[in-house]
Amino acid sequence: MISVRTLSKRHGDRKVLVGVNAEVTKGETIAIVGPSGGGKSTLLRCLNYLETFDEGAVDICGFELRPRMTGAEARKKLRAMRTRVGMVFQQFNLFPHLSAIENIMLAPRVVRQVPAGDGAKRALELLALVGLGDRGASFPHELSGGQQQRVAIARALAQDPEVMLFDEPTSALDPEMRDEVMRVIRDLAVKGMTMLVVTHEMQFAHDIASRVWVIDKGTIAEDGPPSQVVDNPQTAIAKEFFGRLRR
Template sequence: MSDQPLVRIRGLKKAFGDHVVLDGVDLDVRRGQAVFVIGPSGSGKSTMLRCVNALEPYQGGEIWVNDYLVGAERRGNRWYEATSKVTAARRSGIGMVFQRFNLFPNMTALENVTAGLRMVRKVPRAKADERGMELLARVGLADRAGSYPGQLSGGQQQRVAIARAIAARPDLILFDEPTSALDPELVGEVLEVIRTLAIEGMSMLVVTHEIGFALEVADVVHFIDGGRVVESGPPRDVIRNPQQERTRTFLSRINAESNE
């Protein structure tokens, strides 16, 4: 791993009107790291991911990805708001997996995986399809290449979405509660794909409520509450031996719910 973080978030602030969602978040992702973010609903976790991927503007602080400032570009010695063309080009180095899959319903699994390669990267169809089939096989869906999203289970759709997110070989992949929309029996198949990517050294920033999975797979865990990072560290420290009362309360509630 490089000493220079792939992602550097410093003092990130985001509000919707008078409602402050992120209030000075600091966070790093180093190359090859699996960084997990946990916390209660409404704590700003998903909004932070959307800011990293330039899907949401932010009002304060800085987000650096691969040495570029998200949302801004330098011209000479001055910074300006990034144009949509510059933002789109930079976003191509970041893959994102959403809660609700976000697949194109009128495209097959293979077409969904290769859409960005063909339409954005202008990769010839034959080469894009070769890459797409390789990735569908990697997530265990080579036999469903011709299926449409409506013909796939939720877990299968999310695996297609993961294949699509890594199709262009991004530097970073963002996971926004990737199992929250799945039936419990389908969660495991998606987590297994994420686990494999982490083992292979994919740089990732994962927002999740799967605490046990974070304990097993994460290199670093951040607990966020009220738009602030309350506690950070190795997963066994944060999850097994939290130092902050807010972290302990949250994890106690999660454990109680899982035992019901």
């Protein structure tokens, strides 16, 4: 499903990712944790080429991504890849002038020319999936932060992706709203959606993830099941990270 090979990226003289290698199989939920500035979000964004990289390769949903992809053919390939890879960000980025249902319908209509009737039906199904079946006509300013993030998840699911990437989806929310969003992500995990989630929610990582990656200084310092990585970390970096959280 996803293969990352010797992925490296620099910002000037600073190494952001250093020879990252990883494999993700279909149906896995990967929780990505680690100190701030360690490269978690950068790695996630490289997986769908929102950020370019300097060395290595990514295979995702049958698409091979390499450094310096430019030109018309590359843009066409990236557009096709992004219909298979959904992404949800820390900020909701809903269009303020569109209702919830219109936000969800937009990409399928523009990218895949889905008819309005079919798009509306699918959007209502997705709103029900995220617990907002009665809020289709609501505009973003009429929704709470947690509700807006759930609409953003429904919008990403509207493309029927094979993989979902979540970049700290709850960090801008208060605790009650965080729970709303985490319930939706848990439900997706139970349904077998392949997901990578950058998160500070350690209970989620422990309870829901198939595997946990601890990322620090641009490398995956530890990779394993939550029972190992969270409860009994093996590497010095992971021990220090979880030790700080428990103080």
